[in-house]
Amino acid sequence: MQKELLANPVFAMAAEQFDLVADFLQLPDDLRERCKWPKRLISVAVPIKLDNGVTQVFYGHRVQHHLTRGPVKGGLRFHPSVDLGEVAALAMWMNWKCALMDLPYGGGKGGIACDPRQMSRGELERLTRRFTMEMLPFISPEIDVMAPDMGTNEQTMAWMTDTYSARTGYLVPSIVTGKPIGMQGSAGRTLATGHGVAFLSTNALYKLGISIGSATAIVQGFGNVGSHTAKTLAAYGVKVTGISDASGALWNSCGIDVDALRVYVAEHGVVSGFPGADVIDPQEMLCQPCDVLAPAAMERAITKDIAALLQCRILAEGANGPTTPEADRIIDERGDIFVIPDILCNAGGVTVSYFEWVQNFQRFQWSENEVISKLETMLQKAFEKVTSFADRHKVSQRMAAQSIAVKTVADAKSLRGLFP
Numbered sequence: 001m002q003k004e005l006l007a008n009p010v011f012a013m014a015a016e017q018f019d020l021v022a023d024f025l026q027l028p029d030d031l032r033e034r035c036k037w038p039k040r041l042i043s044v045a046v047p048i049k050l051d052n053g054v055t056q057v058f059y060g061h062r063v064q065h066h067l068t069r070g071p072v073k074g075g076l077r078f079h080p081s082v083d084l085g086e087v088a089a090l091a092m093w094m095n096w097k098c099a100l101m102d103l104p105y106g107g108g109k110g111g112i113a114c115d116p117r118q119m120s121r122g123e124l125e126r127l128t129r130r131f132t133m134e135m136l137p138f139i140s141p142e143i144d145v146m147a148p149d150m151g152t153n154e155q156t157m158a159w160m161t162d163t164y165s166a167r168t169g170y171l172v173p174s175i176v177t178g179k180p181i182g183m184q185g186s187a188g189r190t191l192a193t194g195h196g197v198a199f200l201s202t203n204a205l206y207k208l209g210i211s212i213g214s215a216t217a218i219v220q221g222f223g224n225v226g227s228h229t230a231k232t233l234a235a236y237g238v239k240v241t242g243i244s245d246a247s248g249a250l251w252n253s254c255g256i257d258v259d260a261l262r263v264y265v266a267e268h269g270v271v272s273g274f275p276g277a278d279v280i281d282p283q284e285m286l287c288q289p290c291d292v293l294a295p296a297a298m299e300r301a302i303t304k305d306i307a308a309l310l311q312c313r314i315l316a317e318g319a320n321g322p323t324t325p326e327a328d329r330i331i332d333e334r335g336d337i338f339v340i341p342d343i344l345c346n347a348g349g350v351t352v353s354y355f356e357w358v359q360n361f362q363r364f365q366w367s368e369n370e371v372i373s374k375l376e377t378m379l380q381k382a383f384e385k386v387t388s389f390a391d392r393h394k395v396s397q398r399m400a401a402q403s404i405a406v407k408t409v410a411d412a413k414s415l416r417g418l419f420p
């Protein structure tokens with residue numbers, strides 16, 4: 001069935017993946033229908049005064065895929081490509097991610113169509129606060145808990161907490177996660193997603209019998225996820241030979257000094273111009289030989305043309321939805337690439353968000369060691385669950401991960417029943 005409201009290539013991709021999983025699980029038609037479609041789609045005008053005195057209306061969206069297993073959880077992104085369909089796809093993937101990780105959440109995602117790089121701090125603060133105001137009827141720590149995503153960060157979460165708490169009259173830290181430590185954020189949250197990508201990559205290297213000390217990696221994206229993935233991989237002893245962002249791609253076959261690049265990017269904002277590496281075409285970079293390729297930027301980066309040319313052993317999906325279904329089919333046919341699918345690979349962020357939410361209710365702070373060791377235990381368990389399902393049923397890692405997740409949601413829906 002077509003739903004015009006959701007017409008978007010990213011939503012079409014999430015829906016196609018879902019249909020394959022529902023077929024594999026032989027999900028009855030009623031459950032298939034209830035699991036697939038998002039529960040709430042909210043779009044709001046967000047008018048703000050720009051620094052030049054002009055008033056501009058931005059559009060913000062929030063999609064709450066399901067509340068069957070608890071409040072919805074997921075990020076808020078500021079990016080020019082944001083629309084309702086893209087947000088709905090990302091909300092659906094968050095739903096499966098939370099279910100796979102056994103977190104007591106449904107999935108949600110939000111976004112505002114804007115270019116945060118072109119906006120001042122004051123404009124971003126006004127945009128964030130006004131969006132939070134518009135969302136007040138639809139959010140609470142028991143309904144919808146947002147977090148950072150592309151183009152947003154812990155400062156965004158601090159403004160959201162303040163705006164929400166100003167209405168209640170007391171601090172409600174559990175309204176969002178990914179807050180600054182000084183505002184009851186969790187130790188380890190900022191690095192959690194990238195740490196998880198790197199940790200799971202080493203699990204996969206181990207499974208394939210490749211020694212970490214001899215392994216090489218290429219990372220697409222150098223935002224929060226990509227930079228922490230590269231940093232952690234390098235700290236484990238993996239040689240990171242390629243790194244890119246929207247400004248261009250870097251190559252150094254002896255290994256890029258990731259810490260030096262992080263310092264460079266903190267100063268210049270982009271990887272381009274970094275003196276410690278050569279320039280390479282960003283698409284070509286993806287197809288160079290390596291052990292781990294980590295796409296950690298936008299969705300649909302690995303197209304069918306790129307999939308045919310990949311020379312990696314492991315595809316570690318740091319981004320949400322980086323591989324198109326056509327590319328998936330090619331990767332499945334090739335059979336020589338071990339995929340760590342997005343809903344597993346980048347689940348470190350939402351898992352530590354869950355820890356943050358729990359700590360906020362407990363009014364207690366865990367140490368970074370405690371957070372990271374609990375995170376690694378949960379990721380390891382999910383990794384084993386997915387690989388053993390894939391081996392047992394002779395299906396791809398993505399099919400395994402999504403099947404476990406969709407079944408968890410479908411079982412919860414069956415238990416709750418259809419009302420009235």
Ligand code: GLU
Pocket residue numbers: 073074075076145146147148149150177178320346347349350351353
């Ligand atoms: N935006 C992140 C994701 O896509 C984290 C969501 C969260 O922490 O709630 O998984």
